[in-house]
Amino acid sequence: MSDGAGKPPVVIVKEQTNVTSGTDVQEKLISASEVFANLLKPTFGPRGLDKMMYKTDGNTAVTNDGAKIVSELLVKHPAAKMLVSMCQSQEEACGDGVTTTMLLCGALLQESQTLLRKGLHPLTIIGGYRKSMYSATSMLDNIATPLSDEKLNSVAETAMIGKGAEASLELLSGIVVNTLKTTSENTDYPAAEHVSMFKSGKGSLSDSRVINGVALRxxxxxxxxxxxxxxxxxxxxxxxxxxxxxxxxxxxxxxxxxxxxxxxxxxxxxxxxxxxxxxxxxxxxxxxxxxxxxxxxxxxxxxxxxxxxxxxxxxxxxxxxxxxxxxxxxxxxxxxxxxxxxxxxxxxxxxxxxxxxxxxxxxxxxxPALVTIEVGGDGKEATEEAIRGIYDSLRATSLAMSEEAVLPGGGAAHSMIAHHVRTQMESEPGRERIAMEAFARAMETIPAVLAENSGQNPLDKVLNLRSEARNGNCVGINKDGDISSVGGVWHPKSVISDSLETATETAISMLRIDQVVSARGD
Ligand SMILES: Nc1ncnc2c1ncn2[C@@H]1O[C@H](COP(=O)(O)OP(=O)(O)OP(=O)(O)O)[C@@H](O)[C@H]1O
Ligand SMILES: [Mg+2]
Known part of the structure; x- marks a missing residue:
């Protein structure tokens, strides 16, 4: 690096160091997030497909779980590393909603790229995003519905759907709810740590059962x-x-x-x-x-x-x-x-x-303060994937039991957020209004990807959802990709609100970067 303009250059970094400044930085970071989001996109929702992860030691995993995919990727790109830690933080906090977080962060960054190209300052975009996020999280508190037994079962099923455990959805979601109820009677709070899992190594997933105790090999x-x-x-x-x-x-x-x-x-x-x-x-x-x-x-x-x-x-x-x-x-x-x-x-x-x-x-x-789910199946890749699904479900269900409030899934909550932010933006006089509109569009990625993965046209569905939200209807995308009330699809409040906050904060921290200094020279 040098001071330039006739003065002798002051070299403070190695010769091969590459320094990227200005809008090129954001372009670089945003394209990394786009690649990452596109990788997880096909796995999203009830119609999401699986990925086969193959390691150098020959171990394979077939999975639909965002956290598992991200943990297996040996990412080198610094921006991708930020995204990996974002996904880990969502997994640690809620155990579910990792793909949602990645898609939201990717969409927020892509929206900001258009605004940066138009000449909007990154701090203006950051201001608009923050305002939208605060207003969205307080709106989520208002639309959260009290928990009932039926909704608790739906939470357990929703977190498992699309994963290997779906093959015995009714049986396993019942097991998840029962194990958490049993252990919470003998402990301070319901938690996935109070449920252990044991691979029986025989039969099929439908032979899974609860042991009110432990199994040892x-x-x-x-x-x-x-x-x-x-x-x-x-x-x-x-x-x-x-x-x-x-x-x-x-x-x-x-x-x-x-x-x-x-x-x-x-x-x-x-x-x-x-x-x-x-x-x-x-x-x-x-x-x-x-x-x-x-x-x-x-x-x-x-x-x-x-x-x-x-x-x-x-x-x-x-x-x-x-x-x-x-x-x-x-x-x-x-x-x-x-x-x-x-x-x-x-x-x-x-x-x-x-x-x-x-x-x-x-x-x-x-x-018992701890019970065991004996998971049927051969104990190989398919059982491992089922266990990941059951674990997501245990985490989500225990959160719902503690919070006693749930939010609708299938993109319904995100479509309501988009509508709410658009209404709020009307009273925003400054340039941040443009960023708020971008934030609202980014929220619609969730129903759009759900529709796309079910073979439907995402644009048509998003436009329909917008008009439904304007009429006060809280609807989303069902399993077939159609607009419906998604009555049986519920998430704990924190899975949706944490993923929203984590995604926005990560997008914001990327937008704050104005120079990338790469010692590798890339
Ligand atoms: N039966 C259903 N109909 C419509 N949407 C559904 C249904 N079941 C789940 N969904 C939606 O699918 C999305 C969840 O998909 P998925 O589980 O693949 O991703 P995730 O929870 O964000 O990440 P991960 O589970 O990998 O941590 C949520 O938006 C959820 O509301
Ligand atoms: Mg999930």
Missing amino acids: RRIPLDGLPNDIRDSKIAIIGGDLKIRSMTRDAQIKIATPEQLDSFVDAERRRKDQIVDAILSTEASVVLCGGEVDKDILHALADSEVVVISELDERDLRNASEATSSNIIDSILDASPEDLGSFGSFAWERNESTDMVEDIIRIDDCPS
């Missing part, structure tokens, strides 16, 4: 252990179930056979102490994170107590939440309150494969 250590234990107690131990080994190396010199006997006896007594401690708790199942001593395992098996060892931390935590028990360090310190209870414990050997694993189900827990 582990080998049952001994043959002949009891299967199908009813209404009993469980102990969960974080560490090993064996005599503590010495932290330092020590050599014990044994001189006589009596000394050896007493040494072996002492060890046996300590093991018996552990076994007695477990038996006195009356637990018939013990889960532990570490190893289990063979003698202890056999002694407990003789008393019909099942021990499952080397479970990972997540399994232990889930089991403790499901059975209302505490994870204890040592069984010798266990108090009765540390123990949990379950209604049934059973295991099933997977005969069809040569895997050395059993599926262990701890079910019918009396007041």
Whole structure:
């Protein structure tokens, strides 16, 4: 970079550095967002198609989920990186509405390109966009409808639609609502974290079911252990179930056979102490994170107590939440309150494969703070995609339960926003009015893409929606791409309002950039 005009150049960056200034910057950023939005566009809505993501390590994923697609893209472009973090922030906040956010941000930037070319200053566009966003979010508060059981089911279905889980929509949406209702009775608030998912690896999606507890994939250590234990107690131990080994190396010199006997006896007594401690708790199942001593395992098996060892931390935590028990360090310190209870414990050997694993189900827990959805299917790409759909649905449904307010989907809410912003713009005297009109047009991208993906003409539909909104009708685009009341399509309020705010703020932060300094020279 140099100061120019006859003075010696002052070089502050490397020679290959490329500096882009003025409207070229926005053109560059806007074209990146256009590419990104066009990538996600065909996946949008109930008629959206899937993408196959193929990694260098050979792993493939077939998905319709915006968050998954974005996370798999190894984007290099700095503008695209901003868009990736925008999508991540929507996913983290709501778990759904990622594609909507991307489409809105892309549309806002494309609209601003026309205005910049006309000579409007970026700050004027920013001012207009901000005004529109504030007025739109307060309008959404007014049109939000109170939640009912029927609407809650629709929220669960809407978040799942278009994804692999749609194949068993009714069954899975019912499962989503029930699991959240069950766990919210035993926790402070409804949340997707209170529902775990387990791939059964067999049958089809329609075989999915709820386990009011947990499912574990582990080998049952001994043959002949009891299967199908009813209404009993469980102990969960974080560490090993064996005599503590010495932290330092020590050599014990044994001189006589009596000394050896007493040494072996002492060890046996300590093991018996552990076994007695477990038996006195009356637990018939013990889960532990570490190893289990063979003698202890056999002694407990003789008393019909099942021990499952080397479970990972997540399994232990889930089991403790499901059975209302505490994870204890040592069984010798266990108090009765540390123990949990379950209604049934059973295991099933997977005969069809040569895997050395059993599926262990701890079910019918009396007041579970965590439950499990056992997802049927082969456990491969299709099941993974179904799980993403169920997860989106869990997130959206739990938000709706907390907020107790929902907004209409199918582009209806966005078409209402467009109409509202156009009305507000009438009382705007300055140039920001032009940006508000652009904001309103950008909102109509949502119904337009829904119509386009259903094979309809987006322009005709958008014009019809405009006149419907003028007449006060809150209608949108249905599954077939036609204009209708989209009665069964609902979203939690925050999915729509957060995506609107995130998209607008990202578009604004891109419009604020006036120079791109690329050390790579591109
Ligand atoms: N039955 C339906 N009829 C009409 N529109 C629907 C229907 N079901 C869902 N939609 C609409 O489809 C859109 C959601 O599509 P999609 O789930 O593909 O994208 P997203 O939720 O924005 O992103 P993602 O789910 O990938 O995070 C919403 O606007 C929603 O209202
Ligand atoms: Mg969705």
